[in-house]
Amino acid sequence: MTNNNGAMSDVLVRIRDMHFSRGNRAIFRGINMDIPRGGICAIMGPSGTGKTTLLKLIGAQLKPSQGTVHFDERDIHRLSRRDLYTERKRMGMLFQSGALLTDLSVFENVAYPLREHTALPERLVRHLVLTRLHAVGLRGARDLMPGELSGGMARRVALARALMLDPTMIMYDEPFTGQDPISMGVLIELLHTVNSALDLTSIIVSHDVQETLSIADYVYIVSDGVVVEGGTPDDIRHSSSDWVQQFVRGDADGPVPFQFPATDYQSDLFAPEIV
Amino acid sequence: MLDRLQGLGKTGIGFLERLGRGHIFLARLLLALGSLVFKPGLVIRQIYSVGVLTLIIIIVSGLFVGMVLALQLYNTLVGFNAEESLGVVLALTLLRELGPVVTGLLFAGRAGSALTAEIGLMKATEQLSGLEMMAVDPYQRIFAPRFLAAVVAMPLLAAMFSAVGVLGGYLVGVELLGVDSGAFWSQMQSNVDFNMDLMNGVIKSVVFGLVVAWIAIFEGFDCIPTSEGVSRATTRTVVNASLAVLGLDFLLTALMFNA
Ligand SMILES: Nc1ncnc2c1ncn2[C@@H]1O[C@H](COP(=O)(O)OP(=O)(O)OP(=O)(O)O)[C@@H](O)[C@H]1O
Ligand SMILES: [Mg+2]
Numbered sequence: 207m208t209n210n211n212g213a214m215s216d217v218l219v220r221i222r223d224m225h226f227s228r229g230n231r232a233i234f235r236g237i238n239m240d241i242p243r244g245g246i247c248a249i250m251g252p253s254g255t256g257k258t259t260l261l262k263l264i265g266a267q268l269k270p271s272q273g274t275v276h277f278d279e280r281d282i283h284r285l286s287r288r289d290l291y292t293e294r295k296r297m298g299m300l301f302q303s304g305a306l307l308t309d310l311s312v313f314e315n316v317a318y319p320l321r322e323h324t325a326l327p328e329r330l331v332r333h334l335v336l337t338r339l340h341a342v343g344l345r346g347a348r349d350l351m352p353g354e355l356s357g358g359m360a361r362r363v364a365l366a367r368a369l370m371l372d373p374t375m376i377m378y379d380e381p382f383t384g385q386d387p388i389s390m391g392v393l394i395e396l397l398h399t400v401n402s403a404l405d406l407t408s409i410i411v412s413h414d415v416q417e418t419l420s421i422a423d424y425v426y427i428v429s430d431g432v433v434v435e436g437g438t439p440d441d442i443r444h445s446s447s448d449w450v451q452q453f454v455r456g457d458a459d460g461p462v463p464f465q466f467p468a469t470d471y472q473s474d475l476f477a478p479e480i481v
Numbered sequence: 482m483l484d485r486l487q488g489l490g491k492t493g494i495g496f497l498e499r500l501g502r503g504h505i506f507l508a509r510l511l512l513a514l515g516s517l518v519f520k521p522g523l524v525i526r527q528i529y530s531v532g533v534l535t536l537i538i539i540i541v542s543g544l545f546v547g548m549v550l551a552l553q554l555y556n557t558l559v560g561f562n563a564e565e566s567l568g569v570v571l572a573l574t575l576l577r578e579l580g581p582v583v584t585g586l587l588f589a590g591r592a593g594s595a596l597t598a599e600i601g602l603m604k605a606t607e608q609l610s611g612l613e614m615m616a617v618d619p620y621q622r623i624f625a626p627r628f629l630a631a632v633v634a635m636p637l638l639a640a641m642f643s644a645v646g647v648l649g650g651y652l653v654g655v656e657l658l659g660v661d662s663g664a665f666w667s668q669m670q671s672n673v674d675f676n677m678d679l680m681n682g683v684i685k686s687v688v689f690g691l692v693v694a695w696i697a698i699f700e701g702f703d704c705i706p707t708s709e710g711v712s713r714a715t716t717r718t719v720v721n722a723s724l725a726v727l728g729l730d731f732l733l734t735a736l737m738f739n740a
Contacts, residue, residue: 262610265613265614267610267613267614287618291616291618292616294613294614294615294616295615295616297614298614299611299614301607301610301611302607303606303607305606305607305608305610305611306608306611307608307611307612308602308603308606308608318615318617319615319617322615322616322617322622323616364611367615371615
């Protein structure tokens with residue numbers, strides 16, 4: 207489906223040989239990725255590998271130290287501020303924490319992009335906001351303040367807000383965490399409907415392997431600064447790599463380390479100098 | 482030894498780098514001010530919140546500072562049989578120095594720390610990133626309105642402080658200690674100069690408002706986005722902004738009254 211020199215127009219986001227570091231730690235060491243247009247693309251990987259960072263690099267909030275990110279054939283890190291903002295209106299992003307504005311009500315939060323970028327009459331704004339809120343099941347919560355929402359609810363409000371400007375692409379950072387089974391089911395359904403009805407491209411970052419594999423058209427698994435595997439959900443499930451198998455099944459033991467890089471456990475515990 | 486030297490160099494470079502970032506930030510902030518023409522509501526809301534935050538503390542402190550000042554001055558002036566001059570000395574002290582400076586310090590402690598905490602929390606909870614991703618410039622929508630509001634509010638607050646201070650001095654000097662009320666006011670009227678005293682005080686308070694707001698907003702923007710980072714940035718705001726107010730006061734006084 208996507209191959210590194212595939213047809214240009216099929217690819218919405220193209221990442222080539224991207225490097226990025228935080229201080230002395232290299233987070234990415236030459237990532238290549240093609241996000242196909244029009245599908246749901248999942249990015250998975252162990253906690254702390256830099257999935258959120260990757261989304262921020264695609265949204266040009268961070269700059270890679272080397273390599274390029276193209277969004278719809280434009281090098282997103284070379285744009286002027288004005289052009290960048292124009293492109294960002296075509297990207298929605300759902301933050302891990304929701305990132306709602308704390309001094310505005312749920313309704314005003316969802317209406318915010320419209321108020322900033324359009325001059326629609328109030329009746330239309332109300333109509334648009336309420337349909338989005340209804341879709342995420344929170345029409346009744348419109349007058350609450352963000353501080354009065356649970357984490358899962360906040361994320362659903364953020365989803366409603368991200369859909370407000372009819373973007374070309376939406377990036378979801380961990381949309382499933384903090385959702386009970388019912389809202390999880392509804393949410394998965396919703397992502398699916400939204401994606402096909404609005405002809406969107408979705409990028410989903412998630413730990414929830416089964417849920418993610420069930421809705422994604424294409425999956426990348428990232429670890430240790432590189433893409434370790436890319437393919438359709440079936441390719442991933444039947445991958446020959448031990449690493450991928452362990453990640454998909456969630457085994458504690460295997461090639462994936464659970465520990466943050468550290469010195470040897472035994473010698474650390476019984477460090478002689480503290481005796 | 483070499484380690485120490487290295488550490489010193491690192492701190493120095495870090496400091497200069499931060500100073501540089503602070504100035505770039507200020508430049509972008511000033512450029513964003515233009516956009517406020519279309520959104521005056523944002524500024525008015527901020528002036529209201531900054532003003533309300535600080536007004537009570539300003540009035541109470543102004544009153545007490547004026548009263549204490551009158552007590553102290555009276556005791557000295559009476560020795561020279563010059564207690565009629567109480568009004569003019571009180572007014573000059575307040576307008577030229579204590580009004581702007583004490584207001585600046587209180588403003589840094591109350592409004593400055595609140596600004597840093599607010600913006601730091603917006604950063605820590607990804608609200609600033611969220612705005613960026615909605616193609617909304619936080620400089621235009623968040624930073625510039627707060628900055629302008631502080632610059633407008635400071636002279637108003639300082640004027641309030643001086644006015645209440647004079648009132649406090651009047652209460653103690655005239656009502657309590659028996660200075661002649663006519664002399665109190667008429668000497669004040671004839672000896673306080675509009676440009677020299679009033680306007681210089683206003684200039685000072687505008688400069689203090691500018692610097693306190695700049696430091697407070699930058700510290701919030703530049704903080705480490707964790708709860709600990711925000712609390713540290715808040716402390717830094719109060720310390721740095723207060724020191725800046727005192728240092729600048731010396732500089733401005735030397736420029737204004739030494740010609
Ligand atoms: N502001 C920052 N400053 C320094 N290091 C950071 C910062 N943000 C993230 N990191 C580091 O970058 C790495 C990647 O972080 P990131 O948030 O992208 O991980 P993630 O894959 O999204 O993890 P999770 O699945 O837990 O959300 C982390 O190991 C973290 O230590
Ligand atoms: Mg993350």
